Amino acid sequence: MSTLDGIDDAHDVLRRVFGYDSFRGDQREIIDHIVAGGDALVLMPTGGGKSLCYQIPALVRRGVGVVISPLIALMQDQVDALTALGVRAGFLNSTQMPHERQQVERDFLSGELDLLYLAPERLRVDATMRLLDQGTVSLFAIDEAHCVAQWGHDFRPDYLALSELHERWPDVPRVALTATATPETHREIAARLKLDEARHFVASFDRPNIQYRIEPKQEPRRQLLRLLREEHPDDAGIVYCLSRASVDKTAEFLVQSGVTALPYHAGLDGRTRADNQARFLREDGVVMVATIAFGMGIDKPDVRFVAHLDLPKSVEGYYQETGRAGRDGLPSTAWLAYGLQDVVQLRKMIDDSEGNAAHRRRQGAHVDAMLALCETVECRRVQLLAYFGEKGGPCGNCDTCLNPPAAWDGTIAAQKVLSTVFRLARERRQKFGAGQIIDILRGKKTAKVIQFDHDTLSVFGVGEDLDDNAWRGVIRQLLAQGLLTVEGDYGTLVLTDASGDVLGRRREVMLRREPERAARTRSSGSS
Numbered sequence: 001m002s003t004l005d006g007i008d009d010a011h012d013v014l015r016r017v018f019g020y021d022s023f024r025g026d027q028r029e030i031i032d033h034i035v036a037g038g039d040a041l042v043l044m045p046t047g048g049g050k051s052l053c054y055q056i057p058a059l060v061r062r063g064v065g066v067v068i069s070p071l072i073a074l075m076q077d078q079v080d081a082l083t084a085l086g087v088r089a090g091f092l093n094s095t096q097m098p099h100e101r102q103q104v105e106r107d108f109l110s111g112e113l114d115l116l117y118l119a120p121e122r123l124r125v126d127a128t129m130r131l132l133d134q135g136t137v138s139l140f141a142i143d144e145a146h147c148v149a150q151w152g153h154d155f156r157p158d159y160l161a162l163s164e165l166h167e168r169w170p171d172v173p174r175v176a177l178t179a180t181a182t183p184e185t186h187r188e189i190a191a192r193l194k195l196d197e198a199r200h201f202v203a204s205f206d207r208p209n210i211q212y213r214i215e216p217k218q219e220p221r222r223q224l225l226r227l228l229r230e231e232h233p234d235d236a237g238i239v240y241c242l243s244r245a246s247v248d249k250t251a252e253f254l255v256q257s258g259v260t261a262l263p264y265h266a267g268l269d270g271r272t273r274a275d276n277q278a279r280f281l282r283e284d285g286v287v288m289v290a291t292i293a294f295g296m297g298i299d300k301p302d303v304r305f306v307a308h309l310d311l312p313k314s315v316e317g318y319y320q321e322t323g324r325a326g327r328d329g330l331p332s333t334a335w336l337a338y339g340l341q342d343v344v345q346l347r348k349m350i351d352d353s354e355g356n357a358a359h360r361r362r363q364g365a366h367v368d369a370m371l372a373l374c375e376t377v378e379c380r381r382v383q384l385l386a387y388f389g390e391k392g393g394p395c396g397n398c399d400t401c402l403n404p405p406a407a408w409d410g411t412i413a414a415q416k417v418l419s420t421v422f423r424l425a426r427e428r429r430q431k432f433g434a435g436q437i438i439d440i441l442r443g444k445k446t447a448k449v450i451q452f453d454h455d456t457l458s459v460f461g462v463g464e465d466l467d468d469n470a471w472r473g474v475i476r477q478l479l480a481q482g483l484l485t486v487e488g489d490y491g492t493l494v495l496t497d498a499s500g501d502v503l504g505r506r507r508e509v510m511l512r513r514e515p516e517r518a519a520r521t522r523s524s525g526s527s
């Protein structure tokens, strides 16, 4: 198969091997460029069709296409799928028995493979490098290339060694592919992999069939259930939670509510994980409740919704996770519920994380960008695409377009919150979170308010014009705008350098007022 000749080999392979009539998007140009021996950097959204971009050149060029992929758990599936199409594929990773590995190595050396999948850590083993020297490599495909970027959200140290491929095999073309890249990550991938001469193929990241919706958390599981019952009964979908415990609880809750839901996280044994994944892929209408350990490389076209019950750690992660919805191009929902507590929890995770100050700063910046997306009064898609360096107009298919939130002048409300935070900050030994601030503003004489004499503060009761939810919204938005930040285990609110401008009346604060029922955007029935 790899010795085809003639002018339109690529199209021939597309039809005969993969059974498709035409190329999509930039596939044709990318494939021609690689077949001709050029390097490429391919940025294409999930479901865009990246695999063919290296699989076809591997079949057209002489030798074996070597694919570096971090998705060890999926290698067997990928190889099986290719084998079913008549493509000769194998993989090498740490899960294999020595004799299995040796067989693949023999096939590689005798040229009886078209594609060889390698886990990145294999390249650290000198024997692997020597093996590649002894065979004929037609190209290197570096999948999930964003894993090389420290700026990104999914850094893997093993990927750094991939820059050596070019030094050792300067004549073998390389193609790096990813579905997630801000302009910063994009630049970093090119630099770290030394893709100096590579052509960059950047597809639009817009997924017009996905409706983006973000709403404040009140009773998150009930909100989720409402979404499933009203808009996605019997649909397949993924629900992401931050912790394993909350995955288990949420899956249990859904099952009790009559939904076919399965849990997936790294704490389950391998067998259960594999079974649940297989059921999700094969059966109709299964809801997978998972941590972000689930989903990379999963190719299920009819995932109708992706729901987040907790704030994702970055816009890149959010985009990649929501991108698993609607690969078939049909209408799908990306729904997120988030609250103040999420911000507290993420900040705490960052504070507790290993890594230096620069690393923590980067992670903090990722959270800030995610918060800004949540609290925007503009089109979600415009903001999302702007993050990936694309411009566009309002989309008409996100919650803010369909049900525009009113903007209101929240300067005075902001001043009330900030001056309460300022007064509490003087009580050095005691730390207070949002709950206490709201109780003070609303003039509630709770035990904790009395205990600390907070009913004697001048701000006590000055916020009776708004209810608890509205105040939580104000505080969330002050966090999103960098006018407040949180510290420590209990989510103590503290002022930032920018707070002074609001307190000193040098800066206005525009806030978003949540629409009455943020969730109802598609149909107009009542609940």
Ligand code: ADP
Pocket (backbone or CB within 6 Å): 020, 021, 022, 023, 024, 027, 044, 045, 046, 047, 048, 049, 050, 051, 052, 179, 299
């Ligand atoms: P990605 O890796 O970018 O997420 P895949 O390579 O898995 O995307 O492709 C997504 C889906 O689109 C797959 O089911 C694939 O078979 C299909 N596909 C890719 N290219 C074409 C094409 N030219 N015509 C029809 N279907 C395609």
Ligand code: ZN
Pocket (backbone or CB within 6 Å): 378, 379, 380, 381, 382, 394, 395, 396, 397, 398, 399, 400, 401, 402
């Ligand atoms: Zn929009």
